Amino acid sequence: MDLALIPNGVQRCSLKVFVPWMLLWLVILAGGLLSAFLCFYKGLNQTNMNHHFAFGLWIVFDLSLIALGAGAFFSGFLTHIIGEVFIYPYVEDLKAIINAAVVIGFICYSAAIAMLGVDIGQPLRGWFIFWHANVHSMLTEVSFCITAYLGVLTIEYLPLILSNRKLNEIRELNIFGSNLHHAMALFAAAGTFLSFFHQGSLGGLFGVLFARPFAFREGFSIWPWTFFLFILSSIAAGPSFTLLCVWIAQKVTGKELVKRSVFTLLAKISGWLLATYVILKILDTISWAYGVVPRAGLSFMDFYEGPYGVWLIVAEIGIFGIIPAIILITPRLRERNDLLIVGALMNITGIVLNRFVFTIQTLAIPVMPFGKFMSYFPTWQEWGIAMGAVGYGILVFSLSYRYLPLFPQEAELNPIRVLGKAVTDSGIVKRG
């Protein structure tokens, strides 16, 4: 039925499979929308957040999504700036996933912004951040940058959408799409700038909390060290997340969508960045433990109590930091498919854990000497919205995959055979 929309030279499953698949995620998205409605209608009492846990699951999710979405800007940066302006030998491999990276980025950022819209107590006044902007607030910087960057992502996404077979037939759109594509280096540059700052500001968000010794960091000029660590960790996690998404897409579709060398490249980038990050993170932790902490009159172990024990830091830096870094930078290890995936997965787990720690543990630790350690568990509405974001992401990705030429190498890697002969120019061949 939707044959006419499917890109040239590739095969897609039948609607009988596709529709139920979509319905599943649609239901999950609907759950998210219901939760969002409840939060809008009844207020944030629908969550388990409170005065102590001013931020909860959503902020953890937002930070994680934005960190993972960094694959888009970093791939874009490598492809369009390093690859075209300078010379980058692996640019062809990058071009194989740049579309996917953009779509993933778009999904992550749009979902994050939507979640933030629910998270604030007065969503209808959300635009006050822009209107009455306080330029000294890291959150202002984050808001401006992610909003603008979502615009950039949309612009980057647009040529891909316009290259849909049907849309591409419209001359105006065709021309417009290719013109946008020509200017892509410009957008990638703007995107890189924006991303750099908001990834950093997200780290700054916590690093500047000088009255929260757990989060507070010294730094360079107005930027606390977390500013740079967040940038580094996001570009370390982004490619791994892209890798993982593509790998999952391969498993779900049962097709090889990109060459193995693409995975290797992503793993290599991710691995070296992660390794750098982990070293700096360890240095940061040590200097924090010997600087900020004793100056606040506290000792390292004062921050690890109850469910937020010292296992968290071991897990975050040790297990999910050092190990994946080793896996991803060691050619022998990353060549093994299973280890490659485990490495990427551990990498992003570590980064998500980092965002979790900065959000939740910062708030769980009482600063007042007579305060109490708090713990928090989200309500179903909070989970609903978080899962809704996942559902939304899979929906958009599935649609993009089905109807857009997401993977330039797909056709080449999966030649359609009619009577045993490879066919390159026909739209679809029904499977037997």
Next chain:
Amino acid sequence: MQFSRRDFIKFAVGGLGGTLLSPLPWKLMDDIAIWTQNWSWVPVPARGKFSTIKSVCTLCPGACGIEVRKVGSRAVKIEGRSDYPVNQGGICPLGMAGLQILYNEGIRWKAPMKRVGPRGSKRWREIAWDEALDELATRIKGLRDTGNPEKLAAIDGNQPRSTMALLVRRLLDAVGSPNYLVMPRGEDTHAMATFLMQGGRGPAAFDLENTDFIVSFGCGLFDGWGAPGRMLSAWGEWARNKDRKYLIQIDPRASNTASKADQWLAPFPGTEAALALGVAHVIIKEKLYDREFIQNHAFGFTDWRDAQGIEHKGFSRTVLEKYSPEIVERITGIGRGVITDVARKFASARAPIALAGRGKGLLPGSVYESMAIHALNALAGRVNRKGGVLIPDDLPLASWSDVQHDPVAMDGLTRERVDRAGTQRYPFTGSLIQKFTEAINSGHDSPADTLLLCSANPVHTIPDGRSFARAMAKIPFIVSLSPFMDETSMMADLILPDHTHLEKMVDIVWPTGIQYPLYALSQPVVQPVYRTKHSGDVIISLAKGIGGAVAGSFQWTHFEEALQERVRGLYDSGKGRITYDASEPVRKGLATKGSVSSPYSSFKTMWEDIREHGCWYIPSHSFGDWSDVFQTPSKKFEFFSTKIEVALKAYSKGKSFNDAILQLGIGSKGDEVYMPHYEEIKPGAKEREYPLLLYPIELINLASGWIGNPPFLNKTLFDHQLREDDLFVEVNPKTASRFGLKEGSKAMVISPKGELRVRVHLFDGAMPDVIFIPVGLGHTAYDRYLKGKGVNPHEIIDQAEDPLSGQPVWWNTRVKVRRI
């Protein structure tokens, strides 16, 4: 015209661009922002003219001056008055939250109500005031017509000595019923102890402001005791003065008062009398007492011989023999060295004072204990002295004309009270609500037919209120004058709702504990919010409705007239002061003997001023001649109470003396029964089965009297006191670990009377083996902000009976805990 695809795109792009460039999006955004500021469900306080009105808070007998800020006709804020002698600026949290009592629709009766469903079904019909009053008058008339006027009973929670209390009492008197009961109070115990040792019925007055050394035997001085406004402002002054008072707090728990005190002693609960006598022992032994006072003004201190020539052992020898620090240490758990030290400090202070009581003093205490503690005041010669315990001067209020008793009334008044208070069995007690309950519960038919409840909620506020509720079920007709939908009025048949304290004029005669004559008068701050009626007017209308001699005893048209008639006496006395200057605190005036003459030349102007300023007082004390001070048979301060002697002799007439005093609950023998002594009160339950003691505590920020706790006060409770609907009990960590209890554990506290579901707060400051439980929550009535929150310890109090007074002992219930 052909509308091409191209045109469509142009149109769409142009339209979008045009809209974005137009003012429309900006306007919409602005409108949305404004809308979020003015949501219709967010209340917008009405504006109006600002004004303030002065009055007096009558929520407790403390009578603090308040100033109410109004906007238009609404009261918006209560503040303490600094131009009022009692509190000098401060008030307690309950008083501060007064508007939540006035305006709380969920807890107030809005009109007279008649029960339509079965009792307790909460089905009511709104009726007219005339109809309601008619019904009650007819019923009382019926009782009188059948010759049973005594079957009308009243339980009165109005402040003692107030015009309201007098009026209720007068109604019963005129109808011909002796069954006028009052809600029991700590003050009653003080009054009884001073009566037995000094003679004269009057409230106790403590010149705390002029002391330099206070030993408080359990009074929560800064936890709501006495007039909280006065106590807190006095404390503030002491705390800021470098040469401040020395305060010893005796308390089984590190209460706020104990922590503020210079020294905190924690004897086993109920052994305070022994501790006091241990202190007395050292004072006597070391001859540190005030010899002049003891020699000239005390009776029974040394050994003496009576008219029959019988030798009696004096107080001093008894104490020396029986209360050595070693013995007292065994009884109380307080080290002998500490006892000796306290005694020396007490005796060497310039103006020491010893105070008896428990918590806020809302519930009666033990008479012998009060006497033992008061004996310390006598030993130090602190009776009728500046900075000591004063014998209050009478307020010169005019009395009303005598009650007209018709034959029915005369006959009715000869009948015995249901509670037997004032009989030979309870010779010194005016009213015993517990015995009233017992009498009703033990008989087949209730001896009371119609019960009138004024300003009281006994189902909730008296120990073992469940028994009272059972008794209520047997009383054929119950009328409540409560303004609130409290537990007791929910069981009534007829509701005649009173105004709340901010809607009516009432007086408080001599606020509790104040050491100079003071008459406090509140005035209506706002118009009545609902169709309620002043209880004073209700009583007067009722009397008129009953007619005959009863009506004749109530010659007034309304309450204010009756009140004014009394106040006229203040004018006639030619004394007193109405305005107060904070720079001239009353305590200074108390240094001098004498009185202050009034500048008023007409009653009318004086009345207007009293109304406006809310008080009349004499900032001095008369310190009468020693010959008038003690109204005992010996005309002296009696360590050996002849009043007890007479009463016990009369009671034991015809029986064995020892059996008789055992019946009275007195365990001691010989002359000791007439003297202050330590009387061990044995709880009913066995220690082996119930290893812990339940000790109800009172918090200043938790209303524990008949007023339900307002929501603002819930804000101030810690989450280790109340969490969701669970009340926390304080348990010493050692005790807790013995019973497997942890912080926040849920547990049942079980006494022979019942069980309470609580949670546990581990508190180092709690005495081991004692469970401390706050009083005031556990309501089964009121609104959802109060109902079902916490539990009411009164429900499981396994009350013993205090010897002599017959009042319940509520701090001595044995319990066990079970973790759930």
Next chain:
Amino acid sequence: MFPFVFEWGWDAGRLIFMGLLYLVLGVISLGLLYAFVKTWLQLRSPRRK
């Protein structure tokens, strides 16, 4: 965000922040403008394909 919103002050922090912001937004707008204009020009030109 704009000089006419009343928190606006001409301090350095604000100028740097807003300057960079508007610079980036400007770059993005320029890119878009380029695409639009070029598309428009190409559509107007008679050359097909």
Next chain:
Amino acid sequence: MKKEDRTQGTRYGMVIDLDTCTGCGVCSVACASENNVSVLYDESDKTRNITWMQLYMVTNGKGFPETEVVCIPRPCMQCDNPPCVPVCPSTATRKDPNTRIVSQIYTRCIGCRYCMAACPYQARSFNWFDPSFPEGMDRYLSPEVSPRMRGVVEKCSFCHHRLMRARAKAYADGRRDLKEDEYIPACVEACPTKAITFGDLNNPKHRVSELVKGPDAFRLLERLGTEPKAYYKSTKGWVRRMADNYLSGEFKGRG
């Protein structure tokens, strides 16, 4: 950014004498009553209810019978270096340059709660619910303070409307400066023990400026650098120690 000269102008602050404070809670009730603070059905939920003047209870940690308790009333600390102000993205909270009072503009607040994460004193509360008052109680609401809507953060304002009231009165009397006790917040006025002193810390004639100099004066979490203008006083060493975090052996206070 220009560095603020804190010795200039008015710096309103308060000193709470913990030796005098009995923990009665009047300040808290007076505050709630003065400022139209809403009431939850479950006020025991301290993580969700709204209290501008919050009481904390601390003990000296000693066993029975050496235990002591002290209550610490905690208004907004009105920090001179407020952690909450620079983080607010929509400029909804500011430190007034003339009074140094940290204000909160409810109608500007978008409810992101970043300020709450920044404040170590838990002095800020978020309206998780629509403002509610038990039935009939909207009748005592004061028109001087606007009730807050759901979804915004609120906090102690040092009863800013009272400052306005006092200024209006002074203006009517033809004065420019306020007398020492002319403007005091509701909690200060209500404290029955007069444990709270309020005034201009920069004015040497005001009692507060003298009180904060004593050896017993301290602030909560002083070493974090928030520079609170709400001071405390206690002669008890353990209380002063309780006010901040110290490594072992670091606290050298007396008493």
